[in-house]
Structure formats: C-alpha cells, structure tokens
Amino acid sequence: MTDLIDPERDCSCHLCKPDLEDDGCLGWRDSTARLVMKHGWSVVGIGARDDVPAWVFTVGLWHTYGSPEVAMFGLDLSDMQAWVNRLGKKIKKGRPLRLDRPVEGVLRRASLAVRPVEPAWYPRLLGSALNFYRRPPLPIVQLVWPDRQGLFPWQEGSGSGCRADQPSLWVPPEEHESSIWTDLDEITPWPYPEDGARTRVFTLNWITEGSNPICRVVRDDDGSWQFLDGGRIDRKDIRVVHLHHLVARHPRIREVADLRRGEQAWLDESGAWIRERR
Known part of the structure; x- marks a missing residue:
C-alpha cells in the first residue's frame, strides 16, 4: 500500500481557486x-x-x-x-x-x-x-x-x-447499521429537553419494525417513556430502544417532547394530540 499523499493533487479550495463563484460562506x-x-x-x-x-x-x-x-x-x-x-x-x-x-x-x-x-x-x-x-x-x-x-x-x-x-x-x-450516526440528520435539532438521544424507552415490536404508528405516548412519574400504538399490550411485544430510533422514524413524537411527568397524550380521530394527567 502506498503512502496517502498526492503532490499532484487537483485542489479546488478557496485558496487555490478563488475565482470560482462565491457560495455565500x-x-x-x-x-x-x-x-x-x-x-x-x-x-x-x-x-x-x-x-x-x-x-x-x-x-x-x-x-x-x-x-x-x-x-x-x-x-x-x-x-x-x-x-x-x-x-x-x-x-x-x-x-x-x-x-x-x-x-x-x-x-x-x-x-x-x-x-x-x-x-x-x-x-x-x-x-x-x-x-x-x-x-x-x-x-x-x-x-x-x-x-x-x-x-x-x-x-x-x-x-x-x-x-x-x-x-x-x-x-x-x-x-451502515442503524445508529445515532445514521439517524443524525433526522434527529437534529434534538427535541427532548430532559432526555438525550440514547435514553432507553419502552415501545412495541411492530412500532420499531415500522408496521404500526405511534398513537399514544406516556410519561411516567419517574420520567420514563412509553411509545405505544393504542392497542392491547402483551408483555412479549415490549421492546426497549434508544429514543433517537423512534424520533428518526416517527417524527410526530417531536410534538409531545415537552410532555410532563405523569402525563400522557394520544392522537384523536382528527390527528391532533390530546393531553391529560394519568
């Protein structure tokens, strides 16, 4: 393997080719x-x-x-x-x-x-x-x-x-395997003020697989999150994932990122989030 050096490079930077059209930077x-x-x-x-x-x-x-x-x-x-x-x-x-x-x-x-x-x-x-x-x-x-x-x-x-x-x-x-780096464009700016992108949250298999939308969000008294589809919950279907995976694939949960502890929200028939204390 040769050295990673190229003395004959074609450099188009602002110093080498200042006559190129200005790009606003x-x-x-x-x-x-x-x-x-x-x-x-x-x-x-x-x-x-x-x-x-x-x-x-x-x-x-x-x-x-x-x-x-x-x-x-x-x-x-x-x-x-x-x-x-x-x-x-x-x-x-x-x-x-x-x-x-x-x-x-x-x-x-x-x-x-x-x-x-x-x-x-x-x-x-x-x-x-x-x-x-x-x-x-x-x-x-x-x-x-x-x-x-x-x-x-x-x-x-x-x-x-x-x-x-x-x-x-x-x-x-x-x-690239799914990670915070592949999700970076979709999660920037980060919407959750009290939780980071790697916060572990509870959800369901078919939500992570993309077959069901998130229709109900619960924030427990201890600050933990549940992202659900509004249907019946069976223990075997529960998954724990990093929050950034859901933000990247279900952007509407940005709208309830300010949910307080002890509150829940769900989507009504018109597609609006309804909030209440649990």
Missing part, C-alpha cells in the same frame, strides 16, 4: 483560509450534545501537503483536537498516513487504525471541509480507536462503547 471561508495559510491546516471540533459524541476533523491537509483530511470521533473533544494536531505535525514532517499501517505516537497507550471515509458521509458530518474545498476530489480518512482490550469495532468481542461512539464511515450510509 465568505466569512467562514476567510477565517479558515487564514488558519490554513498560517498553520497548514485547521481543526474543526463538534462538541458532544444530547448523547451525540463529539468529533473533530481537519481542513487544509489536502491543500497544503496533499494528505487526506483526518476525522476522529467519540472521545473528549479537546483531546481529539490535540491528537489530530499532533498527527498533522507528523504529516508536515514527511510521515504520511497509510491504510495498511497503524498510527503510533498519537495516543499514548494504543495505536489507531486508518480507514477511508465514504464521500456520502461528507455532507452529514464533515460539511465544513466540503464547504472549503467546494468539490471533489477530497479524500478524508477516519482515525479509529480500539477499546481497552485493544480491539477495534470490526473485531469480535469489541466493547459496545467503542462501536457506538464512533461511526464506521468506510461503510456507505445506506449499508
């Missing part, structure tokens, strides 16, 4: 351009919120060094920013990334794997890089971290946090 473009011109790259950080983990990615490595931009997910925001900057300095010193070679010397006690990012993910998670470069080619790679036992997400027995807190961006979105 002038202020953002100028601030990023200054950082890229001064340091060689910029690091964009997206803070954790509503149970969605933080992530970071570079803008400028492709322009300055012909290296793919680098993204990292699921750990502390400031730590990831420092680690990605550390890697940028290695690339600057002539140590390019390779897909067949683990990245050493970024994390203290673990190596990182390098995986190519499918371009279909760019608008969802890496929009600032896409805005800066405006059009392909734009290679981006993901730095993937292992769990405490050194197992990566694709390895049998790897920890659930290692798998859930970082997406598998080398897999196209339509083939």
